[in-house]
Amino acid sequence: MLFIVSIFIFVGVLETVTPYLTRKTSVFGVSIPEPYVQHQQLQIFKKHYSMLVGSIAAAFLFGQILLLFTSIQEERFVLLSFILLYVMLLLSAALYMTYHIKTKKLKKQENWEAHVKTVYVMDLSIRDRDEVLSPTFFTLPIIITLALITFTYMNYNAIPDVFATHWNAAGEVDGWTEKTWISVIVMPLILLGIQISSFIMSFGMKNAKIQLSAQAKEASANRELAQRKYGSWYLAAMNYNMTILLVVLHYTTVILKNQTAPYFFPIFIVFMIVTLGGLTLFIWKLSKSNERFDDLHTNETASADDRYWKWGIVYINKNDPSLLVQKKHGVGWTVNMANKWSYIILLVIFLPILLVIFI
Structure with a gap:
């Protein structure tokens, strides 16, 4: 239960500081011409958003802490906790859209694009410094x-007719599943979908375009290389972490018929530490490499791509061969919805889940 509280704290802090982690030339999903990145109104927008989101996160965290002192059942506690978390994220998303609209309106009213010179910045030598992990690094989990x-x-006949599929916080079984040809491999199927998606995403990271600033070229290059390097490392860590977790659980409960799995909870704790700790490290590394625009010497700015973004969230550009592109709000990557491989990623992730639901 205390672990769920830690998730609230982590998510709340992340949502609060997001405007300051994103590239300086992107504010609430809107491309900002480089001579205007220090615009006072933009700084006010960021400050107000962070204060509001931080206040909402604090209020929901207080509500979550109050739940700890109630006598409700564990299942209901978990359900209410995730409802609170999702409502908090929905409110954060609503605030994002509000400031997205405000930023677009400010950019249009002051006609920033008419007062700058748009240039295209390229440097092919940057690829030589790229340290993204090779896709072959992601093949071993698939093989496993x-x-x-x-x-x-091969051991289907030896599997019990009913086997454990859910445990409470004490490690006691509170959920069972009947043996079928599908149910015995549900967990590996879901895992396989995640692994194949990670494999495809590793290709996307390797071939994604590198976006450079006109007036902070080297700084933007460093940020791009850092995001690609540490992003691929985090993806690999999550891939292997998930593989160890689910393989151990499946082999113990289905093959070895050990329904209690007393060591699963410690493994799960390690999994969450790697997940949250790795993400924290990734964000910290990225924040250290963010561009600075303290010394703007021209009115030049790199070309913007706002026309390919819907609400600053969804990227659709059929002329861009990239599978993955940097998010315009927050850190990390999103898919190019005009690339057919993006739908394959979604398919391999959700197909096993759909099989579980409908078969």
Whole structure:
């Protein structure tokens, strides 16, 4: 239960500081010409957004702490906790859209684009400094999961007719599933979908375009390289972390028939530490490499791509071969919805889940 509280704290802090982690030339999903990145009104928007989101996060955290002192059942506690978390994120999203609209209106009213010179910035030599992990690094987890599925079917007759699929905080079984040809490999199937998606995303990171600033070229290059490097490392860490977690759980409960899995909870704690700790480290590394525009010497700015973004969130550009592009709000990557591989990623992620629901 205390772990859920820590998630509230982490998410709340992340949402609060997001405007200061994003590239300086992108504010609430709107491309800002470089001579205007220090515009006073933009700084006010960021400050107000952070104060409002921080206040909302604090209020919901207080509500979550109050739940700890109630006598409700664990299942209801978890359900209410995630409802609170999702409502908090919805309110944060609503505030984002509000300031997205305000920023677009400010940019249009002051006609910033008419007072700057748009240039295209390229440097092919930057690719030589790229340290994104090779996609082959993501093949081992796939091989392990395929071997696990094969081994499971080889031992199908020895699997109990009913096996454990859910545990409470004390490590006691509180959920069971009947054996079928699909149910015995549900967990490996979901894991395989995640692994294949990670494999495709590693290609996307490797081939994604590198966006450079006109007046902070080297600083923007450093930020791009840092995001690509540490982003691929975090993706790999999550991939292997998830593989260890689900393979151990599946092999213990389905193959070894150990329904209690007393060591699963400690493994889950390690998984969450790696997940949240890795994300924290990634954000810290990225924030250290962000561009600075303290010394603007011309009215030049790199070309913007706002016309390809919907609400500053969804990227659709059929002329861009990139599968992944940097988010315009926050840190990390999003898919190019005009690239057919983006739908393949979504398919391999959700197909196993749909099979579980409808079969």
